[in-house]
Amino acid sequence: MEKNIKLWSSLGMRATFGLIALDLVKKNPNLIITTSDVSTSAGLDRFKNQFPENYIDVGIAEQNLIGVSAGLSSEGYDVISTTFSPFQTLRCCEQIKVNLGYMKNKICMVGLASGLVLGNLGFTHCSIEDIGTLRSIPNISIVVPSDPFELYKLLNKAISYEDSIYIRLTSGANSKIINSKDYDFKIGKAVEILKGEDVVIIGNGNILHNCLEAAKQLKEKEINCTVINCHTIKPIDKDMVKDAAENNRLIITVEEHNIIGGLGSAVAEVLSEEKNSCKLIRLGANDFYSSGGSYDYLKNIYGLSIEKIIKTVLSNF
Amino acid sequence: MNLKKTKLFAENIRKNILFTAHKAGSKSAHIGGALSVADIFAVLYSDILRINKKKIQDENRDRLILSKGHACLALYSALAQKKIISKKDLETFESDDSNLLGHPIMNKSIGIEFSTGSLGMGLSLGIGVAIAAKKKKKKFKVFVILGDGECNEGSVWESVLCAGHFKLDNLFIIVDRNNFQQTGENKSIMDLKNLKSKFKSFGCETFEINGHNLKEIYKTLNLKTKNKPRAIVANTIKGKGVQMFEKDNNWHHSIITNTTYKNILKNL
Numbered sequence: 001m002e003k004n005i006k007l008w009s010s011l012g013m014r015a016t017f018g019l020i021a022l023d024l025v026k027k028n029p030n031l032i033i034t035t036s037d038v039s040t041s042a043g044l045d046r047f048k049n050q051f052p053e054n055y056i057d058v059g060i061a062e063q064n065l066i067g068v069s070a071g072l073s074s075e076g077y078d079v080i081s082t083t084f085s086p087f088q089t090l091r092c093c094e095q096i097k098v099n100l101g102y103m104k105n106k107i108c109m110v111g112l113a114s115g116l117v118l119g120n121l122g123f124t125h126c127s128i129e130d131i132g133t134l135r136s137i138p139n140i141s142i143v144v145p146s147d148p149f150e151l152y153k154l155l156n157k158a159i160s161y162e163d164s165i166y167i168r169l170t171s172g173a174n175s176k177i178i179n180s181k182d183y184d185f186k187i188g189k190a191v192e193i194l195k196g197e198d199v200v201i202i203g204n205g206n207i208l209h210n211c212l213e214a215a216k217q218l219k220e221k222e223i224n225c226t227v228i229n230c231h232t233i234k235p236i237d238k239d240m241v242k243d244a245a246e247n248n249r250l251i252i253t254v255e256e257h258n259i260i261g262g263l264g265s266a267v268a269e270v271l272s273e274e275k276n277s278c279k280l281i282r283l284g285a286n287d288f289y290s291s292g293g294s295y296d297y298l299k300n301i302y303g304l305s306i307e308k309i310i311k312t313v314l315s316n317f
Numbered sequence: 318m319n320l321k322k323t324k325l326f327a328e329n330i331r332k333n334i335l336f337t338a339h340k341a342g343s344k345s346a347h348i349g350g351a352l353s354v355a356d357i358f359a360v361l362y363s364d365i366l367r368i369n370k371k372k373i374q375d376e377n378r379d380r381l382i383l384s385k386g387h388a389c390l391a392l393y394s395a396l397a398q399k400k401i402i403s404k405k406d407l408e409t410f411e412s413d414d415s416n417l418l419g420h421p422i423m424n425k426s427i428g429i430e431f432s433t434g435s436l437g438m439g440l441s442l443g444i445g446v447a448i449a450a451k452k453k454k455k456k457f458k459v460f461v462i463l464g465d466g467e468c469n470e471g472s473v474w475e476s477v478l479c480a481g482h483f484k485l486d487n488l489f490i491i492v493d494r495n496n497f498q499q500t501g502e503n504k505s506i507m508d509l510k511n512l513k514s515k516f517k518s519f520g521c522e523t524f525e526i527n528g529h530n531l532k533e534i535y536k537t538l539n540l541k542t543k544n545k546p547r548a549i550v551a552n553t554i555k556g557k558g559v560q561m562f563e564k565d566n567n568w569h570h571s572i573i574t575n576t577t578y579k580n581i582l583k584n585l
């Protein structure tokens with residue numbers, strides 16, 4: 001497994017998705033993957049060639065993609081649909097609402113290259129609105145795996161899960177390893193990946209790497225951070241949030257998403273119903289479209305760089 | 318039209334595309350679909366579009382909308398050729414805080430009308446602009462460039478229907494028919510069958526041309542029609558102009574290394 005963890009992280013989430021899909025279809029001939037002219041970008045070229053009967057490309061037509069997938073699902077197939085995150089979510093939002101949310105046809109959607117990783121392609125290709133949009137649709141769960149290994153664990157559970165799931169992939173090739181050892185993964189249950197006692201940093205996706213690095217450097221200043229991998233945004237792990245609020249005086253959420261509608265909002269909603277609440281700072285895209293540029297450039301602009309996370313902790317502690 | 322001049326314009330667009338893609342290095346660039354549409358851009362920018370560098374936002378200017386936004390290198394290169402942007406600007410392609418990202422970002426001050434890149438949106442915008450021109454009794458024309466793969470999108474056909482319905486004879490729909498999309502041939506991903514007859518049945522005056530024949534492009538863009546939008550299916554070759562790229566869809570989105578760059582310049 002540890003060899004896989006290294007290999008997968010160098011491949012990144014998308015290529016790993018393709019490899020896992022091959023593994024899944026061998027165990028489950030009932031699986032169909034649907035895409036919109038992105039086989040290569042999703043690491044699915046081998047899948048497409050080896051399992052043509054389990055692969056359907058509907059062309060560059062994402063609204064159609066969701067409808068076709070829901071129809072297949074209604075006939076008993078296990079369906080994973082995939083394309084780039086903006087096209088997998090916002091482009092076909094109403095199809096998701098009616099076909100998956102309202103009628104509860106169950107599929108698993110994989111949004112490729114979400115967040116800020118495609119920053120030099122501009123904001124048509126960045127995705128900082130996907131979670132907020134889908135979170136408001138009933139019967140859709142949302143999971144943001146922190147690294148390719150977690151994606152592996154997630155995909156193995158996603159198909160038999162009770163709801164449709166949106167799986168949001170962040171970072172590019174050479175993604176960071178967040179989980180270097182096997183651990184217990186359950187949809188809806190956050191994981192404490194670093195134990196501290198002063199501040200709680202809650203994040204998800206590959207940006208957790210920056211959270212861990214920030215925590216490491218803060219330790220040298222005698223501030224001990226807890227870092228929590230809140231991979232599932234919906235349903236949110238309320239117990240984790242309540243626990244964090246009771247035992248700390250500062251929570252910081254870190255996300256590659258608009259701070260409206262995403263992880264920070266989900267945590268804030270739980271806190272607002274608690275008596276023993278604590279201060280919350282939401283780091284992420286502060287509700288504006290920045291100029292374009294590299295992944296690091298955008299992370300810095302949106303306060304998600306290691307330095308900026310440290311600065312935020314120091315100035316609010 | 319001065320054929321020699323337009324030819325040179327096209328050649329320079331191709332050189333700029335390759336120059337910029339090479340500069341982008343590992344950030345990579347959409348190359349095949351920029352080269353296939355280069356001759357169409359050459360005719361438009363050298364002979365057709367009424368745009369004035371000094372009054373780039375003139376309300377009477379012709380509007381060009383690159384709906385297949387990933388081919389932005391063709392647009393940027395044409396703008397550079399018109400000296401609306403500089404060669405130095407091209408060097409900032411896809412870098413931090415650049416005006417010239419991997420898809421066009423709306424910037425009317427340098428002649429970029431709309432932000433495109435999410436396929437299937439440009440024609441609707443063009444229709445809105447064309448209707449506005451009629452309402453305001455303006456003479457300008459609207460040119461929208463679509464990819465053939467892009468024509469998989471339902472939204473394209475919603476807008477084509479609309480263009481015919483509103484009899485937009487100030488609207489030119491140009492399809493870069495290079496027979497490939499992102500992961501293969503149109504035929505194998507989603508067969509478009511007869512595009513021209515589709516546009517015709519949706520109410521357009523249709524033309525099918527060789528999208529690399531400058532004279533033919535020019536002539537078609539000058540034909541008069543009444544009460545109908547024009548749809549021009551321009552048959553092209555993806556990667557046109559660089560032999561090793563032609564019809565090889567690996568160059569849809571790729572990296573031009575130093576070695577490749579030297580080689581292709583020799584054989585351009």
Ligand SMILES: Cc1ncc(C[n+]2csc(CCOP(=O)(O)OP(=O)(O)O)c2C)c(N)n1
Nearest residue numbers: 037350434435436464465466467497498499
């Ligand atoms: C809505 C949307 N879906 C998917 C994509 C990803 N994508 C970018 S280019 C492309 C292929 C486009 O093919 P075509 O229009 O034929 O362009 P060309 O061959 O001229 O490059 C795809 C699927 C996108 N940019 N937008």
Ligand SMILES: [Mg+2]
Nearest residue numbers: 465466497498
């Ligand atoms: Mg094409």
